[in-house]
Amino acid sequence: MKIALIGYGKMGQAIEAIALQRGHEVVLKVSIENLEDNTIDNIRKADVAIEFTGPESAFDNIIRCIDAGVPVVSGSTGWLNRYEEVKTYCSKKNGSLLYASNFSVGVNIFFAINKKLASLMTSHPEYDVQMTEVHHTQKLDAPSGTAITLAEQILGENNRKSKWVNHNSDQANELVILSERVDPAPGTHIIRYTSAIDDIEIKHTAHSRQGFATGAVLAAEFLHTRKGIFSMSDVLGI
Ligand SMILES: NC(=O)C1=CN([C@@H]2O[C@H](COP(=O)(O)OP(=O)(O)OC[C@H]3O[C@@H](n4cnc5c(N)ncnc54)[C@H](OP(=O)(O)O)[C@@H]3O)[C@@H](O)[C@H]2O)C=CC1
Numbered sequence: 001m002k003i004a005l006i007g008y009g010k011m012g013q014a015i016e017a018i019a020l021q022r023g024h025e026v027v028l029k030v031s032i033e034n035l036e037d038n039t040i041d042n043i044r045k046a047d048v049a050i051e052f053t054g055p056e057s058a059f060d061n062i063i064r065c066i067d068a069g070v071p072v073v074s075g076s077t078g079w080l081n082r083y084e085e086v087k088t089y090c091s092k093k094n095g096s097l098l099y100a101s102n103f104s105v106g107v108n109i110f111f112a113i114n115k116k117l118a119s120l121m122t123s124h125p126e127y128d129v130q131m132t133e134v135h136h137t138q139k140l141d142a143p144s145g146t147a148i149t150l151a152e153q154i155l156g157e158n159n160r161k162s163k164w165v166n167h168n169s170d171q172a173n174e175l176v177i178l179s180e181r182v183d184p185a186p187g188t189h190i191i192r193y194t195s196a197i198d199d200i201e202i203k204h205t206a207h208s209r210q211g212f213a214t215g216a217v218l219a220a221e222f223l224h225t226r227k228g229i230f231s232m233s234d235v236l237g238i
């Protein structure tokens, strides 16, 4: 596959290493230094684009890939207030999009465990639930995209919580997500159910960016021959 890397920072470089190992070719690398290369004509040289830039630039980059007619895998976080708009545009243009707040296989298994645990806890109001996410200090958004996905899963199951907040709270309806920024943390997510009698905790710790990068390349391999809007559940069958 010929791959365009839109965003050549920590993730773009980790993805390039995995893509080359898997026999793919990187035909375009875009960062702030060469934004002039981020054109529809250049993107069209690729079979698939992989977009990891950040909250401010993801939307425009994804739209550009759709306009180029090139399937796009995006992992940028902090822009999902415009996700519905992108989905509508992608459908209208008969494009291909695969978005995930977290591409690692381990986190996608963790999502399934989180949903199941949240469902079991529905009938146990004696437990309160809280989340913590820990990332490196260069991260621009808080809470992490993964934490928001986990929180939305819990909100979907737990009728005692009606919204998430990114600060401490004593309101019973608020699901607290605490964000910590310490180096070199690639990404840790912890969900704690606490009661007077005992606590239950589930935790995922990424040891490096390799899992995210491998998942993004698997997603690109999945997407490049398909039309439509997909998620990592489609890639992994979980
Ligand atoms: N879904 C997932 O599994 C994961 C998602 N992420 C998310 O991916 C995003 C990127 O993370 P990370 O690689 O760590 O961040 P970095 O800051 O290391 O890299 C971002 C890259 O995007 C470039 N960039 C910034 N603005 C633009 C733009 N307008 N057009 C094109 N390129 C641009 C930067 O250029 P320059 O270097 O010149 O500034 C840099 O190359 C974040 O939103 C992060 O949360 C991260 C890990 C996993």
Ligand SMILES: O=C(O)C1=N[C@H](C(=O)O)C[C@H](O)C1
Binding pocket: 077, 101, 102, 135, 139, 143, 144, 145, 146, 147, 186, 187, 188
């Ligand atoms: O910015 C990061 O580094 C990460 N971002 C994603 C997120 O916001 O959830 C995924 C991973 O945790 C690393």
